[in-house]
Amino acid sequence: MTSTKSFVTDYMNKQRGLFEEISSYVWNHPETRFQEHASAAFLANALEEAGFAVERNVAGIETAFVGTFGEGAPYIGFLGEFDALSGLSQEANIAEQKPIVEGGIGHGCGHNLLGTGALSSAFAVKAYMEEHNLPGTVQFFGCPGEEGGSGKTFMAREGVFDHLDVALSWHPSPVNSIMHLSTLANYQVYFQFKGITSHAANSPHLGRSALDAVELMNVGVNYLREHVPADARMHYAVTNTGGYSPNVVQADAEVLYLIRAPKVEQVDEIYKRVCKVAEGAALMTETKLTVKFDKACSNYEPNRALERILHQYLVETGAGSASEEDQQFAKAIWESLNEGEQKSAVEVLKGFGYTGDGTEFEGKYLYDDVSEYIPSDEVLSGSTDVSDVSWLVPTAQCTTATAAIGTPLHTWQMVTQGITPFAHSGMLRAGTAMALTAIYLLENTDELKAIKEEHEKKREKNPYVCPIPADIKPSAIKN
Missing domain, CATH: 3.40.630.10 (Zn peptidases)
Structure with missing residues (x-):
């Protein structure tokens, strides 16, 4: 010793x-x-x-x-x-x-x-x-x-x-x-959607659903998975569903994404594509999108x-x-x-x-x-x-x-x-x-x-x- x-x-x-x-x-x-x-x-x-x-x-x-x-x-x-x-x-x-x-x-x-x-x-x-x-x-x-x-x-x-x-x-x-x-680099980002409330049965046509935007975004990202590097990862959690009343068109909803890849440059490229998916979801639902960057690491x-x-x-x-x-x-x-x-x-x-x-x-x-x-x-x-x-x-x-x-x-x-x-x-x-x-x-x-x-x-x-x-x-x- x-x-x-x-x-x-x-x-x-x-x-x-x-x-x-x-x-x-x-x-x-x-x-x-x-x-x-x-x-x-x-x-x-x-x-x-x-x-x-x-x-x-x-x-x-x-x-x-x-x-x-x-x-x-x-x-x-x-x-x-x-x-x-x-x-x-x-x-x-x-x-x-x-x-x-x-x-x-x-x-x-x-x-x-x-x-x-x-x-x-x-x-x-x-x-x-x-x-x-x-x-x-x-x-x-x-x-x-x-x-x-x-x-x-x-x-x-x-x-x-x-x-x-x-x-x-x-x-x-x-x-x-x-x-x-x-290890994998990552970005963590909130995607917040703002819509319009309305009675979901009596006047659904007057509402614009932020929750629909979140769901459409998640579907779009799931299709994106085929077109990113094999060792990239995209995880998400729905952090705001817009409330507990199904008879109200949800005006606010939010999803948190964690995007990973071997290099920061790859993460950034995927992130920009995810943002386009989110923009598309907002366009389809006539909601307003706010992107809030949370954190990242190399x-x-x-x-x-x-x-x-x-x-x-x-x-x-x-x-x-x-x-x-x-x-x-x-x-x-x-x-x-x-x-x-x-x-x-x-x-x-x-x-x-x-x-x-x-x-x-x-x-x-x-x-x-x-x-x-x-x-x-x-x-x-x-x-x-x-x-x-x-x-x-x-x-x-x-x-x-x-x-x-x-x-x-x-x-x-x-x-x-x-x-x-x-x-x-x-x-x-x-x-x-x-x-x-x-x-x-x-x-x-x-x-x-x-x-x-x-x-x-x-x-x-x-x-x-x-x-x-x-x-x-x-x-x-x-x-």
């Missing part, structure tokens, strides 16, 4: 109770995008108590903050998230669906772990810097609104990350690996030089071990999955960067290895606002096993496993690997040259343009 690893591991073990407390607090206070007031305050206060200088209300976002220790280069940043998801309220540590609050909020993506794991890295690096009089700056970025809000993209637009030499992050999952795949740009170092320390940190109780609970979670979810388990893991074929964990319910690092040009059919950070500064992400094999994100199964001993062990293994990577770069600043050269080479031909227009502000979920 290297002395650095010994230091970080000992630190994590001694502070485990603190980090479990932080993670559990965030889990027990789930909040959706840009409303994470309790979680943000708890994390920011923990930073201050640990000796970080904390700046709140970063980029004009109430729940965004930055904790800083040290001064001067190199600047190492850890990205933390802490928002939850609507409709995923769930009791902890049980293998059956049982909401705490029916229709309530829950941590179905493990962001209570994500934010706390990144925080543990920042704490450990600070402790090491103090012990060894190491120059440089370590920062924790409290990044709100990842789920449907692209908080980091708004922060990137305001230059929050521009000064960093590297950024590190991670994500809870059922596997230990480097998240080396690119595709993720991995940095292979930084990923190799992070993988080295992920391997050195190891996969840990699971108790018999962990194994039994994981088995019960596996059995709660439907047949399709079980059959898709390996594909889910590949989305997190797993490079095997699944044979090594047949008959197991918890992953007990570290996946080999084999970079790929494949694209993950998902999106993250970490992407916009990756366009600005060299960025790498790992993932560690915090849940049973096969557990899909955004499910009650993910929520119920969110504060188990196994989940917290995985969280601290991610924290350890990221901390070791940061310390290595602080002590070997020459390694930053190759990392930065790779990043700058990509950016020469593809300069970053924030996909969110300057006049758009972060928005909370509509109730």
Whole structure:
């Protein structure tokens, strides 16, 4: 065991109770995008108590903050998230669906772990810097609104990350690996239609239905699906149906679209075509269309030089071990999955960067290895606002096993496993690997040259343009 690893591991073990407390607090206070007031305050206060200088209300976002220790280069940043998801309220540590609050909020993506794991890295690096009089700056970025809000993209637009030499992050999952795949860029846009009310039986000819416009738009977009790139995605939710009275012609209706594709330019092209479909629906129904841009994010740009170092320390940190109780609970979670979810388990893991074929964990319910690092040009059919950070500064992400094999994100199964001993062990293994990577770069600043050269080479031909227009502000979920 290297002395650095010994230091970080000992630190994590001694502070485990603190980090479990932080993670559990965030889990027990789930909040959706840009409303994470309790979680943000708890994390920011923990930073201050640990000796970080904390700046709140970063980029004009109430729940965004930055904790800083040290001064001067190199600047190492850890990205933390802490928002939850609507409709995923769930009791902890049980293998059956049982909401705490029916229709309530829950941590179905493990962001209570994500934010706390990144925080543990920042704490450990600070402790090491103090012990060894190491120059440089370590920062924790409290990044709100990842789920449907692209908080980091708004922060990137305001230059929050521009000064960093590297950024590190991670994500809870059922596997230990480097998240080396690119992701889908996206736009999220509201299409609002305004019509004329009327009695639907006595004078329907006098009405102009906004709901008809929404339905016609959705039909048109469904026909458009055949004529976009195969890996593009168009999702929608009808957010306003115009009321509950079928005998009234609905004068107001709204649909929210999430458009994804491998590159921002492709998203923009599809978006413009979707707008034409919406205009056609408004023309057919003689309604007025308003297009309201909500948010966007870019595709993720991995940095292979930084990923190799992070993988080295992920391997050195190891996969840990699971108790018999962990194994039994994981088995019960596996059995709660439907047949399709079980059959898709390996594909889910590949989305997190797993490079095997699944044979090594047949008959197991918890992953007990570290996946080999084999970079790929494949694209993950998902999106993250970490992407916009990756366009600005060299960025790498790992993932560690915090849940049973096969557990899909955004499910009650993910929520119920969110504060188990196994989940917290995985969280601290991610924290350890990221901390070791940061310390290595602080002590070997020459390694930053190759990392930065790779990043700058990509950016020469593809300069970053924030996909969110300057006049758009972060928005909370509509109730």
